[in-house]
Amino acid sequence: xxxxxxxxxxxxxxxxxxxxxxxxxxxxxxxxxxxxxxxxxxxxxxxxxxxxxxxxxxxxxxxxxxxxxxxxxxxxxxxxxxxxxxxxxxxxxxxxxxxxxxxxxxxxxxxxxxxxxxxxxxxxxxxxxxxxxxxxxxxxxxxxxxxxxxxxxxxxxxxxxxxxxxxxxxxxxxxxxxxxxxxxxxxxxxxxxxxxxxxxxxxxxxxxxxxxxxxxxxxxxxxxxxxxxxxxxxxxxxxxxxxxxxxxxxxxxxxxxxxxxxxxxxxxxxxxxxxxxxxxxxxxxxxxxxxxxxxxxxxxxxxxxxxxxxxxxxxxxxxxxxxxxxxxxxxxxxxxxxxxxxxxxxxxxxxxxxxxxxxxxxxxxxxxxxxxxxxxxxxxxxxxxxxxxx
Ligand code: QUE
Numbered sequence: 001x002x003x004x005x006x007x008x009x010x011x012x013x014x015x016x017x018x019x020x021x022x023x024x025x026x027x028x029x030x031x032x033x034x035x036x037x038x039x040x041x042x043x044x045x046x047x048x049x050x051x052x053x054x055x056x057x058x059x060x061x062x063x064x065x066x067x068x069x070x071x072x073x074x075x076x077x078x079x080x081x082x083x084x085x086x087x088x089x090x091x092x093x094x095x096x097x098x099x100x101x102x103x104x105x106x107x108x109x110x111x112x113x114x115x116x117x118x119x120x121x122x123x124x125x126x127x128x129x130x131x132x133x134x135x136x137x138x139x140x141x142x143x144x145x146x147x148x149x150x151x152x153x154x155x156x157x158x159x160x161x162x163x164x165x166x167x168x169x170x171x172x173x174x175x176x177x178x179x180x181x182x183x184x185x186x187x188x189x190x191x192x193x194x195x196x197x198x199x200x201x202x203x204x205x206x207x208x209x210x211x212x213x214x215x216x217x218x219x220x221x222x223x224x225x226x227x228x229x230x231x232x233x234x235x236x237x238x239x240x241x242x243x244x245x246x247x248x249x250x251x252x253x254x255x256x257x258x259x260x261x262x263x264x265x266x267x268x269x270x271x272x273x274x275x276x277x278x279x280x281x282x283x284x285x286x287x288x289x290x291x292x293x294x295x296x297x298x299x300x301x302x303x304x305x306x307x308x309x310x311x312x313x314x315x316x317x318x319x320x321x322x323x324x325x326x327x328x329x330x331x332x333x334x335x336x337x338x339x340x341x342x343x344x345x346x347x348x349x350x351x352x353x354x355x356x357x358x359x360x361x362x363x364x365x366x367x368x369x370x371x372x373x374x375x376x377x378x379x380x381x382x383x384x385x386x387x388x389x390x
């Protein structure tokens with residue numbers, strides 16, 4: 001439908017043609033078709049209604065279900081309506097690799113370079129969706145099967161129930177791309193045990209499978225082979241908070257998640273003592289003094305991250321500890337707008353996602369050059385009409 005419409009439009013405006021212009025027109029048609037095909041947004045989210053239950057499936061498996069504005073603009077109004085009409089909403093992803101690998105930060109930075117406002121629209125609407133999930137009046141279950149990073153975390157962690165599988169790979173990796181752990185990271189990260197949240201936020205460390213449950217990020221665990229049955233049972237249950245929880249508990253209990261130890265347990269005392277330091281510089285100093293192989297590896301990881309992101313993230317989590325989710329998202333919107341006006345976010349996305357793994361040239365390039373004034377400026381209010389309203 002979309003393709004034939006595009007084709008028709010070009011045909012009517014470019015014919016009749018002379019030969020050289022005809023060649024050019026054919027090229028234009030081909031380009032247009034390619035663009036339409038690559039940006040087609042018709043099926044990026046599958047919305048299904050099953051009696052009094054709603055199921056949302058993120059459907060961009062080739063992009064690891066990364067969340068873009070087109071998807072947000074389908075999910076938000078659907079969830080708003082369903083809150084009044086349904087008893088239960090389930091969020092899942094297509095394919096075996098990912099629930100959702102993040103926000104479509106590549107589109108955001110490419111638009112930012114061209115000077116459009118996609119970034120502001122994207123972050124505003126994404127965080128508004130995160131706040132809806134965090135305040136949802138009916139049970140909300142996310143199947144975080146596969147890669148669940150950044151934007152995917154925002155679609156799951158604030159909901160009532162998060163079901164991890166043996167394939168779940170959780171991370172808040174934004175310091176690697178010159179951003180900060182947004183989508184409510186200021187809220188949920190400082191509320192994890194000890195200094196685990198700050199460790200995950202600064203290093204982008206990936207939690208796998210049962211670890212996601214043990215860290216307190218997932219509420220339940222289910223072997224991926226049983227997810228179809230779990231979905232079926234949820235769609236058949238009465239849809240009350242208690243009934244949903246009972247189904248999830250039953251599936252979680254029969255899975256094998258609780259046998260192994262949390263993989264970070266051997267390092268939690270180092271994490272707590274080093275990451276409780278008052279500054280990022282001192283965290284690095286404490287890791288150096290601690291001197292174990294694990295600590296030296298952690299220093300290496302931190303040395304690759306944007307120095308600005310590290311300092312902003314540290315302050316962001318300190319601020320978030322005493323704020324509600326909604327106030328955290330408002331603060332993060334200020335940070336996101338400032339990130340879109342800065343350097344490192346563009347450089348990080350270009351180096352890691354576009355040039356595929358090049359080492360970013362951070363500016364400033366060292367922690368000592370990132371002044372407190374510069375960090376504070378990232379938290380500064382926006383002009384009053386621009387603030388995120390929730
Ligand atoms: C750090 C990040 C992100 C990342 C990789 C990092 C991130 C993000 C994506 C991503 C992944 C797949 C996609 C896409 C984006 O990767 O935030 O559009 O298809 O969204 O090392 O923070």
